[in-house]
Amino acid sequence: MLKTEELKMVSEWDKTFPQSEKVDHKKVTFVNRYGITLAADLYKPKNVSGKCPAIAVSGPFGAVKEQCSGLYAQTMAERGYLTIAFDPSFTGESGGNPRYMASPDINTEDFMAAVDFLSVQEDVDPDKIGIIGICGWGGMALNAAVLDTRIKATVASTMYDMTRVNANGYFDSEDSEEARYAKKQSLNALRTEEYRKGEYSRGGGCMPLPVPEDVPFFVKDYSEYYKGRCYHERSLNSNDGWNSIGCMSFMNQPILKYSNEIRSAVLIVHGEKAHSYYFGKDAYENMIKDSKYTSNKELLTIPGAVHTDLYDNLEVIPFDKMDDFFKKNM
Secondary structure (H helix, E strand, O other): OOOOOOOOOOOOOOOOOOOOOOEEEEEEEEEOOOOOEEEEEEEEEOOOOOOEEEEEEEOOOOOOOOOHHHHHHHHHHHOOOEEEEEOOOOOOOOOOOOOOOOOHHHHHHHHHHHHHHHHOOOOEEEEEEEEEEEOHHHHHHHHHHHHOOOOOEEEEEOOOOHHHHHHHOHHHOOOOHHHHHHHHHHHHHHHHHHHHHOOOOEOOOOOOOOOOOOOOHHHHHHHHHHHHHOOOOOOOOOOOOOEOOOOHHHHHOOOOOOHHHOOOEEEEEEEOOOOOHHHHHHHHHHHHOOOOOOOOEEEEEEOOOOOOHHHHOOOOOOHHHHHHHHHHHO
């Protein structure tokens, strides 16, 4: 029997965005098939009756639901959807030990568990469930859409493929057997050392502000979001980051293998100037290659937008387009 763990969750509003007067908000929990209890914020439009279409939101990778996934969830709730923004396993207010680990399998399951939860709510139409994944969780959302036929529509916003970046480095600059072997040697030496000590080290979050002038723009961009305007005490990126070996399995467990078999609708949204644009572009191209299901797939490129514009810039995030997409496909 599935049992939820009793989690310690903050009761007061501690988001990085203002609370809307148009929706009701409460904390909820649900359990994934590994027995890990996940914490979520549930947003429901006020003064609605009957069964609502629903959307589960998560991301970015290393963020918490009090940051941009919550902003997306609350905004979509204002448009008539019952939404949840959840913390992935091992992070935020969710359960799972040891803390600050990631897994392409478990994190895909987190999205599917969110669909489990939404599917059995009395005020949700189980035939109208979609998901939104942001940044590294955009790739996880697509991976969940491959597996979960209950998902009717998926939005991947400013997405990363975390398996690709871990295996190949940024911009595929470390895409060689030799480079991967060197990384694996280093990580496995660290595993031995930390097992001997009996504790894990942290890999470090975003660079503190102000960042040096000579760092790449996207590094500064991340720091301004996570260390600056949207700092949160539970966010890994805002603080000490993942465990140093926390993302190791991504190097040898690629996601999106059968993305061209997704029958449900997919919208990939990316900024034209984002350093990560190649992830979204390539994911879209791979998804439609040799596929019988291309008519409901779309890549939307936002002119001039950088990666974190799609985190919290309300003048850039295409909520009208997302609303139309979900209404059409759910």
